[in-house]
Amino acid sequence: MASIVERPKKGGDITYQVKWRQDGAWQTENFGGEGGAAQAEQFKGLVEAHGNRWPHGWIRGKGFVEPEKHPDDAPFLAWAHRYVDRLTGVTSRTKSDYHRDIDNHFAGLLHPGPDGVDRRYGGLVHTLRDGSFNPATVCTVTEDDVQDWVRVNEEGVRDPHHPGQWLIRKASPKSIRNWHGLMFCVFQAAVDAPQPLRVSNPCAKTKLPRTDDQIEEEMCFLEQDEYALIARELRVIDTHAADLCDFLVGTGLRWGEITALQVRDVNSRRKTISIQRAWKRQEDNTFAVGPPKTKKARRTLALSAGQMELLRHHMLGRRPEDWIFRGANGAAWRHSNFYNRKWKRALAEAIKKGLTKRPRLHDLRHTHVSWLIGANIPLPAIQVRLGHESITTTVDRYGHLVRALDGEITAAVEAAMVLPQPRNHLQRVV
Structure with missing residues (x-):
């Protein structure tokens, strides 16, 4: 005190x-x-x-000392939207998501106070010298303002008039980092402008919440017998749905990649598939086929004999441009339909019969990686198979699973630490 x-x-x-x-x-x-x-x-x-x-x-x-204002200073929200509008090399859907994040997480929330006057909760604001708040502008935002924004999203804001309810719910560390990354780029554009509005980026030194403690909570890894419980129920519901999931867990493909596979992507002689396209959500919430997620997501995967046999069954009588995995009407599967009609039903039955986990469809990709790591497959090879742009992504997500090599590592360390025995100079050389 x-x-x-x-x-x-x-x-x-x-x-x-x-x-x-x-x-x-x-x-x-x-x-x-x-x-x-x-x-x-x-x-x-x-x-x-x-x-x-x-x-x-x-x-x-x-x-309190306020930073000097640039004559071209602009409201932060307007500058952020302008920044997104001028981006190149990104899809219209990505721009739409950025605009949504700006409105939902940078602008804050208007909510009536006890006197009936609307007050803004959360969002990026600038703290004045008297402790009051002003709408953020490009030039006035400080490092402390950004840190305050992080803290609000990390802790959330409760509704002062309705105990137990939230005005702003707590955000996950991963979400905060994603939003902060967008905010960093917006301010960096002001620093890098031909006539800079700022001399430094207020996001550069932000202390962000850690995400490593949440990796295992966000991912679900299945053992072979656990997946077998789900696969058995899928075969009762729909054998084609079971085949799709078998191929997912056996290849580690993304949902948008496996449902965009066409007959022409299969090389039967080499026993490979080529990932050349993926489904993309559009700005109007529809889906269209486009390039994979990243450059390295364009890749070729080797298949086992069993996987090739599965594909031959689904390619029989199909044209080169036909989808390999598709619904009853011949159209490609949509995630929501497959999840609700097939996966969710099979999962519920498997849980009744002893399954203790509740995996998502995307967890089949994580499960594939855990099986590879359990078989001592090196992470760089897994990176190529998954189509990760950087090995850092693979290590950050799955590095904590690399325990199968512990025995080999400790043996190598022990061997390296054993000192050679001193030669007895009295020993007769034969």
Whole structure:
């Protein structure tokens, strides 16, 4: 807790000194003249509100210092939307998602207060020197403002009038990092502009929540017998649906990739498939075939004899442009239809018969990786098979599963640490 100490001067004036301990050291700020007592009391409240630390933006002996404004300063939201509109090399759907994130997570939420006046909760705002808030502009946002935005999304905002309800729900670390990445790019555009609006990016030093503790919660890895429970129920419901899932878990393909496979993508002689296209959600929420997710997602996968036999069964009598895995009417499967009509039903039956997990369809891709790692397949080879753009992605997502090599690693370490025995100089050389 901070305290206020009155320090009389020889001339009769009084200086009001605010004192508190920060990181084990005493900190002080002085206030004098007319209104000094009230100013000290107000500053004491600010210190305590900031966890007994210097208030954001306060310079000792000077008070709150605001950054200088650029003559072309613009509202942050307008600048962010302008930035997205000018992006090239991205799909219209991606732009639509960026615009949605700006409106939903950067603008905040208007909600009526107890006096009936709308107040904004969350969103990126700028804290003024008196502790009040102003709408964020490109030039005024500080590192502290960005950190405050992170904290609000990490902790959420409860509805003050309805206990137990949320105005803004807590966001996952992964979501916060994704939104922060977009925010970083928006501010960097202001730094890199031909006539820069800022000299630095306020997102550059943000301390973001960790995501590594949530990897295992977001992914579900199935053992072979656990997947067999689901596959058995799928075969009762629809053998074609069971074949699709077998191929998913056996190749690690993404849903948008496997449902876009065509007969012409199969090389029967080499026993391979070529990933050349994937389904993409469009701005109007429809789907269209486009290029895979990344450049390295264009890849060729080797298949087992059993997988080739499965494909031959589905390609029989089909034209080169026909989908390999498709619904009863010949159209490609849609994720929602397959999930609700096939996967969800099979999963419910498998749970009744002892399955203790509730995997998503995408978890078949994660399961494929876990089986490869269990067979000592190196991560770089897995990266190529999955179509990850960077080995970092593969390591970050699946590196914690690499335990099968523990025995080989410890044996190698022990062998390296064994020192050679000293030669006995009295030993006769034969």
